[in-house]
Amino acid sequence: MTIAVNGTIVSLPDDPRVSLLDLLREHLHLPGTKKGCNQGACGACTVLADGERILSCLALAVQYEGRAITTVEGLATDEGLHPLQAAFIEHDGFQCGYCTPGQICSAIGMADELRRGVPSHVTRDLAAPVIALTHDELRERMSGNLCRCGAHNGIVEAIAETFAELVP
Amino acid sequence: MSPFRYARAADVSDAVRQAQAAGSRFLGGGTNLVDLMRETVERPTALVDVTGMPADIGESADGGLVIGAAARNTAVAEHPLIRTRYPMLSRAIVAGASAQIRNMATVGGNLLQRTRCAYFYDNGGSRCNKRQPGEGCDAIDGFNRYHAILGASPSCVAVHPSDMCVALAALDAAVNVESVHGARSLPFAELHRLPGDLPQIDTCLEPGELITALVLPPLPIARHSTYRKVRDRSSYAFALISVAAALDVQDGIITDVRLALGGVAHKPWRAHEAEALIRGKPPEPAVFLAAADAELSAAQPLPGNRFKIELARRTIAAVLSELAGEQA
Numbered sequence: 285m286t287i288a289v290n291g292t293i294v295s296l297p298d299d300p301r302v303s304l305l306d307l308l309r310e311h312l313h314l315p316g317t318k319k320g321c322n323q324g325a326c327g328a329c330t331v332l333a334d335g336e337r338i339l340s341c342l343a344l345a346v347q348y349e350g351r352a353i354t355t356v357e358g359l360a361t362d363e364g365l366h367p368l369q370a371a372f373i374e375h376d377g378f379q380c381g382y383c384t385p386g387q388i389c390s391a392i393g394m395a396d397e398l399r400r401g402v403p404s405h406v407t408r409d410l411a412a413p414v415i416a417l418t419h420d421e422l423r424e425r426m427s428g429n430l431c432r433c434g435a436h437n438g439i440v441e442a443i444a445e446t447f448a449e450l451v452p
Numbered sequence: 453m454s455p456f457r458y459a460r461a462a463d464v465s466d467a468v469r470q471a472q473a474a475g476s477r478f479l480g481g482g483t484n485l486v487d488l489m490r491e492t493v494e495r496p497t498a499l500v501d502v503t504g505m506p507a508d509i510g511e512s513a514d515g516g517l518v519i520g521a522a523a524r525n526t527a528v529a530e531h532p533l534i535r536t537r538y539p540m541l542s543r544a545i546v547a548g549a550s551a552q553i554r555n556m557a558t559v560g561g562n563l564l565q566r567t568r569c570a571y572f573y574d575n576g577g578s579r580c581n582k583r584q585p586g587e588g589c590d591a592i593d594g595f596n597r598y599h600a601i602l603g604a605s606p607s608c609v610a611v612h613p614s615d616m617c618v619a620l621a622a623l624d625a626a627v628n629v630e631s632v633h634g635a636r637s638l639p640f641a642e643l644h645r646l647p648g649d650l651p652q653i654d655t656c657l658e659p660g661e662l663i664t665a666l667v668l669p670p671l672p673i674a675r676h677s678t679y680r681k682v683r684d685r686s687s688y689a690f691a692l693i694s695v696a697a698a699l700d701v702q703d704g705i706i707t708d709v710r711l712a713l714g715g716v717a718h719k720p721w722r723a724h725e726a727e728a729l730i731r732g733k734p735p736e737p738a739v740f741l742a743a744a745d746a747e748l749s750a751a752q753p754l755p756g757n758r759f760k761i762e763l764a765r766r767t768i769a770a771v772l773s774e775l776a777g778e779q780a
C-alpha cells in the first residue's frame with residue numbers, strides 16, 4: 285500500500301487511524317501542511333489530491349492509497365517558487381504564516397475548479413459556461429481557509445494577480 | 453480514536469457482505485465519520501470504504517437522473533443537467549461546508565451525516581440522548597440557537613445539518629439501498645425520521661443497508677427553483693434556516709409549488725401544508741406569508757431559537773417572491 289507525496293512514492297502506515305495530515309507531518313517530516321483545528325473548520329491542512337483541494341485532517345491516509353498528494357513543499361521547482369508563492373511574498377499575503385500553506389494549496393485547487401466551471405454560492409447564473417473570478421467569487425471560494433491574522437487583503441491580491449487570466 | 457480494521461469494497465455486493473461484521477460502518481469521504489471517531493462519539497471496529505462504488509450521474513429512462521452514491525458533492529453541484537434542470541440542488545450543495553469538504557464528501561455520506569448539536573459531539577462533557585440513550589438532553593436547557601422548532605421531542609431537539617437534503621426533500625427524490633437481504637427503493641421523505649423516543653436512530657435504514665444511488669424524478673417545475681440559506685456568517689457555516697423552493701406560475705396563477713425547510717427539524721422538512729395553500733393562488737407576498745404561517749403554526753421554539761419562526765416565515769416569502777418575480 286503506497287501513496288505518492290510530492291512525486292515520491294511512500295508506504296502507507298499500518299495503523300489506519302493515521303490521518304493524511306499526521307502522515308505528512310509526523311511520519312514524512314513535511315511540516316509545511318499545518319494542523320489548525322483538526323476538525324475541518326479552518327483549512328490550514330489543505331493539500332491537493334490529484335490536483336483537487338482537500339482537508340488532510342479529515343482524511344485517513346489509507347483512503348488515499350494510490351493517489352498523488354501535493355503539499356506546499358511540492359510546489360516550487362528547480363526554476364524557483366510557484367508563481368502564487370512569489371505573489372504571496374510580493375503582496376504580504378501573510379503575517380504569522382500559519383494559514384499560508386493551506387491558502388496557497390487551496391487557491392491552486394480553486395483556480396482549476398473555476399476553469400472547469402464549478403459554480404459557487406455567489407454564482408448568479410448557474411447555466412453560464414464560464415465563471416469569472418470576481419472579488420466576490422474569490423472571497424466565497426476561499427472561505428474554507430481562515431486567517432486569524434487578517435491578512436486577507438494581501439491574500440486576495442496575490443491570488444487575483446496570479447490567476448489574472450480568470451479575473452474579469 | 454479506537455482501533456479499527458479498514459478495507460475497500462470492490463463493489464456493492466462486496467460492501468454489503470463486508471458490512472455484516474459486527475461493529476462495521478461504511479466510509480464515504482470520512483468528513484463526518486472520521487471527525488466523530490476522533491471525538492469518540494462513534495467507535496466502529498471496521499470501516500468499509502465505499503468510495504469505489506458507482507459515482508456516475510446519468511439520465512434515467514423516464515427523463516430523470518440517477519446519481520451514484522459515491523459521487524462527490526462537487527461533482528453533483530457542477531453537473532450541467534443538475535445546474536439546468538434542478539438548480540436548487542446545485543445551489544444547496546454549494547451553500548454547504550467549504551470547497552475542500554465538498555470535494556471529499558460523497559452523496560451517501562451527506563445523506564447520513566449526523567447532527568452538529570455541540571452536546572452530541574461533547575462526549576464525556578455533556579448529556580445527550582442521541583449519543584447515550586436515556587442520559588438526558590443538555591440542549592433543551594442549554595445553548596439551543598441552532599436547534600429544532602418543528603417535530604422535536606422531549607428527548608431530542610437536534611436538527612439535520614445537510615443542505616443538499618433540503619433540496620432532495622423538495623424534489624421528491626428516491627433513495628436506492630441494498631443489503632445482503634436485497635435491494636429496495638424508498639422515497640426521500642422516508643429516509644430520515646423524527647426523534648420521538650428513539651433519538652439515537654437517525655434514519656429508517658436497516659442495519660447494514662448501503663445507499664447505492666439517488667434517483668431524481670423528471671420534474672419540469674424544478675427548472676424554476678432555488679435555495680436560500682440564512683446563517684450567522686455568510687459562508688462556511690451551518691444553516692439557521694434554509695429554504696428550497698420551486699414555483700410554476702401560469703397566467704398569474706401558481707399552478708404548482710415545491711417547498712422544503714432546513715434548520716428546523718430532525719429531518720429535512722417538506723412543507724406540504726404551505727404548498728397546498730399556495731397552489732391555485734396568485735403569486736403575492738400575502739399568499740406566501742399566510743402559507744408560511746400555516747406551516748409554522750405547529751412550531752414549538754426553545755428559549756434560544758424563538759427567532760427562527762419569524763426568520764423562516766420571511767425567508768419562505770422572500771424566496772417564493774423571488775421565483776415569482778423571475779416568471780412575471
Ligand SMILES: Cc1cc2nc3c(=O)[nH]c(=O)nc-3n(C[C@H](O)[C@H](O)[C@H](O)COP(=O)(O)OP(=O)(O)OC[C@H]3O[C@@H](n4cnc5c(N)ncnc54)[C@H](O)[C@@H]3O)c2cc1C
Nearest residue numbers: 324480481482483484485548549558560561562614615663
Ligand atoms: C467544518 C464543516 C462544515 C460543514 N458545513 C456543512 C454545511 O454547511 N452544510 C452541509 O450540508 N454539510 C456541512 N458539512 C458536513 C458535510 O457535508 C458532511 O460531512 C459530508 O457530506 C459527509 O459526507 P462523507 O462522504 O464525508 O461522509 P462520511 O463521513 O464518510 O460518512 C457519514 C455517514 O454516512 C455513512 N455512509 C457514507 N456513505 C454511505 C453509503 N453509501 N451508504 C450508507 N451509509 C453511508 C457513514 O457510515 C457515516 O455514518 C460540514 C462539515 C464540516 C467538517
Ligand code: SF4
Nearest residue numbers: 569580589608609610
Ligand atoms: S438535542 Fe439531541 S443531539 Fe443534542 S444533546 Fe439533545 S439529545 Fe443530544
Ligand code: FES
Nearest residue numbers: 320321322327341
Ligand atoms: S486542521 Fe484541517 S481544517 Fe483545520
Ligand code: FES
Nearest residue numbers: 379383431432433
Ligand atoms: S497569516 Fe496568520 S493566520 Fe493567516
